Amino acid sequence: MELAHVSDLHIRWRPGQSGAPFARYLNKRVVGWLNLTFHRSHPIAVLSALVADLRESPPDHLAVTGDFTNLALPGEFERAREFLEATELPAERVSVIPGNHDTYVRASVGRFEEVLADWLDPALGVEAWPRSRRVGDVLLIGTQSCVPTPVFQAWGAMGERQLSALGEALASDDAPVKLVLVHHPPLLAGGKPEKPRRGNRDAAGLLEACVGRADAILCGHTHRAFHHVHEGLHVLCAGSSTSSVKALGEGATYNRYRIEEGRLLGYEVRGYDPAQGRFVHLRNESLGALEAARS
Numbered sequence: 001m002e003l004a005h006v007s008d009l010h011i012r013w014r015p016g017q018s019g020a021p022f023a024r025y026l027n028k029r030v031v032g033w034l035n036l037t038f039h040r041s042h043p044i045a046v047l048s049a050l051v052a053d054l055r056e057s058p059p060d061h062l063a064v065t066g067d068f069t070n071l072a073l074p075g076e077f078e079r080a081r082e083f084l085e086a087t088e089l090p091a092e093r094v095s096v097i098p099g100n101h102d103t104y105v106r107a108s109v110g111r112f113e114e115v116l117a118d119w120l121d122p123a124l125g126v127e128a129w130p131r132s133r134r135v136g137d138v139l140l141i142g143t144q145s146c147v148p149t150p151v152f153q154a155w156g157a158m159g160e161r162q163l164s165a166l167g168e169a170l171a172s173d174d175a176p177v178k179l180v181l182v183h184h185p186p187l188l189a190g191g192k193p194e195k196p197r198r199g200n201r202d203a204a205g206l207l208e209a210c211v212g213r214a215d216a217i218l219c220g221h222t223h224r225a226f227h228h229v230h231e232g233l234h235v236l237c238a239g240s241s242t243s244s245v246k247a248l249g250e251g252a253t254y255n256r257y258r259i260e261e262g263r264l265l266g267y268e269v270r271g272y273d274p275a276q277g278r279f280v281h282l283r284n285e286s287l288g289a290l291e292a293a294r295s
């Protein structure tokens with residue numbers, strides 16, 4: 001099976017924006033004029049091209065690791081819904097978790113779960129993180145690392161209850177492949193810790209819950225894709241899938257993981273090519289040589 005991993009869409013919406021049906025524009029490849037009405041760092045043309053790429057080659061499953069929005073405004077969440085609908089993937093083939101921008105202020109806590117309820121297991125309720133689901137050979141566990149933070153702060157925390165539930169869920173399931181979705185990475189490229197004002201305050205607990213039990217942590221937040229291996233555990237960041245692009249390979253990216261015969265074999269990195277106005281193949285990475293040290 002193939003799992004697409006996109007992140008940090010930061011879909012822009014402004015109060016009073018015209019009611020033109022947003023989804024209509026997601027079908028078009030180049031909508032340059034719309035960029036003028038949206039923030040330049042996450043152009044709508046790149047979001048549109050991302051949707052086109054997912055439609056052209058639909059993955060078996062899509063995971064979105066947070067930061068759908070900028071300010072967690074209701075209008076932004078409506079755009080997030082429209083993005084998910086525009087992929088034309090049924091809800092059971094999509095897994096979503098929130099990012100820190102989706103829980104931007106205290107008043108927005110719970111809005112993610114409310115507006116995107118169709119893509120979350122309704123039986124579990126709003127507070128039910130972590131959320132586990134079985135997708136073929138894969139146990140996919142969505143977690144919540146986001147809390148409202150003071151201005152200029154973007155750190156995350158997961159809490160003891162969630163981490164212990166995560167550890168138990170990983171230990172008690174016999175799925176051949178186990179993947180954990182989290183917005184804040186526990187480590188950056190090369191194993192470096194994130195700055196305290198941006199990092200996951202429960203990074204050590206997250207790693208402890210996952211090492212030896214999970215194959216990989218799929219994350220976002222840093223807006224730059226990376227792959228690091230920590231004690232046999234792959235940490236894979238998709239980057240921002242809608243970043244503005246100076247040149248091919250320097251901006252928006254997303255990953256497509258290959259899972260075959262109960263193993264996470266490798267992944268393709270796809271990136272937005274501004275010259276063509278579409279996502280293209282950037283490179284293939286193999287994970288076979290670095291098999292997770294699961295017991």
Ligand SMILES: [Fe+2]
Pocket residue numbers: 008010067099101221222223
């Ligand atoms: Fe982000």
Ligand SMILES: [Fe+2]
Pocket residue numbers: 067099100101154183220221222
């Ligand atoms: Fe973030």
